[in-house]
Structures are given as C-alpha cells and as structure tokens.
Amino acid sequence: MSSVIQPRLLRRMTVRRVLELLQASGPSTRAELTRLSGISAPTVSKAVGTLLESGLLEEGEAPPISLGRPGTVLRLARNRTQVIGVVLDARQCTVVAAGIDGTLHDDTAIRFAPAQTYPALLDQIAEAATELMQRPAVRTLSLGLSIPGLINRREQRAVFSPNLHVTDGHSPDRDLSRRLEIDCSMHQETHALCLGERMYSGSEPLDDFAVLEISTGLGLGIVTGGRLMEGHSGLAGELGHLTVVPDGRLCGCGNRGCLETVATDSALAQAVSDRLGRTIDVDEVARLVRSGEIDAEAELRSVCHYLAIAIAASINLFNPSTLFVHGRLFDTRPGLFAEVCDLARRRALGPSVADCSIRRAHWTKAQGAVAAAIYHILNSWGPIVDR
Numbered sequence: 403m404s405s406v407i408q409p410r411l412l413r414r415m416t417v418r419r420v421l422e423l424l425q426a427s428g429p430s431t432r433a434e435l436t437r438l439s440g441i442s443a444p445t446v447s448k449a450v451g452t453l454l455e456s457g458l459l460e461e462g463e464a465p466p467i468s469l470g471r472p473g474t475v476l477r478l479a480r481n482r483t484q485v486i487g488v489v490l491d492a493r494q495c496t497v498v499a500a501g502i503d504g505t506l507h508d509d510t511a512i513r514f515a516p517a518q519t520y521p522a523l524l525d526q527i528a529e530a531a532t533e534l535m536q537r538p539a540v541r542t543l544s545l546g547l548s549i550p551g552l553i554n555r556r557e558q559r560a561v562f563s564p565n566l567h568v569t570d571g572h573s574p575d576r577d578l579s580r581r582l583e584i585d586c587s588m589h590q591e592t593h594a595l596c597l598g599e600r601m602y603s604g605s606e607p608l609d610d611f612a613v614l615e616i617s618t619g620l621g622l623g624i625v626t627g628g629r630l631m632e633g634h635s636g637l638a639g640e641l642g643h644l645t646v647v648p649d650g651r652l653c654g655c656g657n658r659g660c661l662e663t664v665a666t667d668s669a670l671a672q673a674v675s676d677r678l679g680r681t682i683d684v685d686e687v688a689r690l691v692r693s694g695e696i697d698a699e700a701e702l703r704s705v706c707h708y709l710a711i712a713i714a715a716s717i718n719l720f721n722p723s724t725l726f727v728h729g730r731l732f733d734t735r736p737g738l739f740a741e742v743c744d745l746a747r748r749r750a751l752g753p754s755v756a757d758c759s760i761r762r763a764h765w766t767k768a769q770g771a772v773a774a775a776i777y778h779i780l781n782s783w784g785p786i787v788d789r
C-alpha cells in the first residue's frame with residue numbers, strides 16, 4: 403500500500419516545490435529549476451508537464467544567452483488562468499481577478515457596499531465573481547475570501563465579526579463553491595495580509611514577521627518559522643479586543659474600551675467626526691488635514707499614543723524580524739509613521755525592538771485575498787517542503 407502512496411505523494415511534493423521556486427525566483431528554465439530544487443531533471447520535467455497541463459504555468463521565450471539559441475522559460479500563469487480575490491469589509495466589498503503569479507488585473511475590480519443580509523451578500527459576490535469568470539479565454543481556478551473577525555478553522559465557519567455581523571455563523575466559502583462550482587476558501591483578513599506580504603515580498607525571505615492591521619478593526623497576523631500562527635481553532639491574533647480604557651467606548655465585540663476603539667483608522671475618523679458633528683472616513687480626515695481645512699492634532703496624538711502601545715505589545719509578545727503596519731491614517735501628514743515608530747520604540751522592550759524593523763505594509767487587502775487563493779492552490783498540491 404505505502405509503496406503506491408509514496409511515489410504519488412513525492413510527485414505532488416515535487417509539483418509544489420516547483421511552484422514555490424517559481425513564486426520565489428520568478429520565471430526560470432527547466433535547468434534552473436533542476437539546479438535550484440536539487441531534484442533530478444526527469445522528475446522536474448514531469449512536474450512541469452503536470453503544471454502546464456493544469457494551466458498553472460505558461461511557457462515563454464527566455465532572452466538569448468550569448469550565442470546560444472533562446473531557451474524556454476517557465477512562469478506562473480498570468481493571463482490564461484486566474485484566481486479571484488474577494489475582500490469583505492465593513493463598508494465596501496471588492497472582487498478582483500489576478501494571475502497565478504499574483505499580478506492583479508486592476509481593471510477587473512468590482513466594488514460595492516455589502517448587503518445587510520447574508521443571502522443578498524452572497525448574491526452580490528456570486529454575481530461579481532461570475533462576471534470575472536466569464537472573461538474570454540480565461541480559466542478560473544480558485545477564489546479566496548478575506549473576511550474580518552473570527553473564523554473557526556476547525557468548523558470552517560465565520561463565527562463572529564465585531565464590525566460586520568452579516569457573515570456570523572456562515573460558511574461563505576462553502577456556499578460560493580456550490581454556487582460557482584470552483585474551489586473557494588475563506589481566510590481571516592490579517593492572515594490573508596500575512597500571506598500577501600510573504601508572497602509579494604519576492605526574493606526577500608520572510609519567515610518570522612507580523613502584520614498589524616489597523617484600518618477598520620485591529621488584528622495581528624503572525625508568521626513564525628514560515629508558518630502562519632492560527633491558534634487552536636484559527637482565532638489567534640485578536641489584539642484589538644484587549645481592554646485599554648476600562649470604561650471606554652462600546653466596542654463591536656460588546657466589551658468597552660478595546661484597543662481597536664482607540665488605535666485605528668476608524669477610531670481617528672470617529673473622534674474627528676464627533677467633534678465636527680458629521681460622519682467622515684479616514685481618507686476624508688487625511689484630505690482635510692492636508693489641505694489645512696481642519697486641525698486634528700489632538701485626535702491624532704491620542705490615536706498614535708494607543709497605536710504605539712499596540713505595536714510595542716506585538717513586538718514584545720512575538721519577537722518578529724519585521725512588523726508591518728497596515729493602515730491609512732499615516733497619510734494624514736508626512737513624518738507621522740516615523741513618529742509612531744519612535745513612540746513604539748520607547749514603549750517596547752529594548753532588546754526586542756532593537757531586533758525588529760517596523761514598516762508600513764506594502765500590500766492591499768485585495769492582494770491578501772489573491773495570495774490566499776494562490777496559497778490554497780499550492781496547499782492542494784501537498785505539504786510544505788522544509789527548506
């Protein structure tokens with residue numbers, strides 16, 4: 403029995419290794435893949451054949467090296483095969499197509515305000531995804547959903563989202579798989595952002611890092627030893643619901659004074675809206691401050707004070723080599739991100755912060771959802787190969 407299973411498993415692991423190498427090193431020839439993988443040339447060739455057949459790879463012409471004939475270069479498919487990324491957010495849902503190499507086809511993005519009932523929301527997403535799946539001469543392999551709040555990985559169910567209750571208790575990945583007849587997967591948004599940072603970072607190896615998401619809620623995604631830290635059921639990283647103001651503002655989770663009520667883009671927007679007597683979002687706050695129409699220094703000072711605490715706590719707890727912060731409030735004025743980093747450095751433990759680079763996140767939630775869809779495809783080809 404095992405003699406039949408082992409070669410099959412090994413073949414799948416080789417396929418996955420080839421995919422990972424192409425993702426990390428970009429377009430490569432068969433010879434380069436053989437050298438980089440340390441696997442025999444016929445085995446690599448077989449894996450490449452399987453991947454070409456499944457549409458995950460495309461062949462192109464490599465630039466000629468000196469006098470030789472141009473060779474054939476292999477790359478992850480960009481145009482003929484696609485994945486779909488879906489970002490579900492409290493105010494806006496985005497559905498976008500991308501190549502297997504992660505290239506976002508921005509012109510395909512469809513945006514809408516999420517419906518208030520689950521069946522209507524599912525209709526909206528299915529309609530947008532169907533439109534993208536009908537693009538001519540393109541095959542869709544997978545759809546990745548990025549969702550805020552808690553997702554129970556063992557039950558594969560969105561259990562509770564403090565800022566978007568419409569998905570609570572549901573499994574939109576399962577429901578969409580049935581409707582669209584493609585493979586759909588669901589990922590917590592900070593976990594998806596971690597996959598995005600890892601996939602799009604290219605040649606820079608990222609094995610121990612964290613992403614602090616501060617746009618709507620506040621969540622922490624942690625990658626340690628190259629693996630996403632999900633906890634027992636996938637609920638890890640909810641730093642945003644740590645109480646920091648014991649009798650503070652009511653949070654979407656039902657508690658009071660949670661970190662996410664005072665240290666996020668939405669906390670800043672809320673504080674400025676309260677003062678102005680009208681509701682504005684963080685982009686509008688940034689625009690008004692930049693144009694000199696309002697002064698939001700007091701609100702910014704307060705939000706940055708708590709954000710520095712969140713950054714310091716993340717560094718002290720998880721010792722990441724890099725902490726990426728994903729938020730838009732830094733666009734309010736030049737130098738603000740550096741100021742927050744200085745505050746965080748003063749609050750964190752010296753040796754921990756000396757070991758950590760604090761940076762703004764490079765990638766969007768849409769890229770996170772796309773990376774999650776691609777990660778799901780990779781996983782379907784077998785276990786992670788330790789390097």
Ligand SMILES: [Zn+2]
Pocket residue numbers: 564642643644653654655656657660
């Ligand atoms: Zn809370």
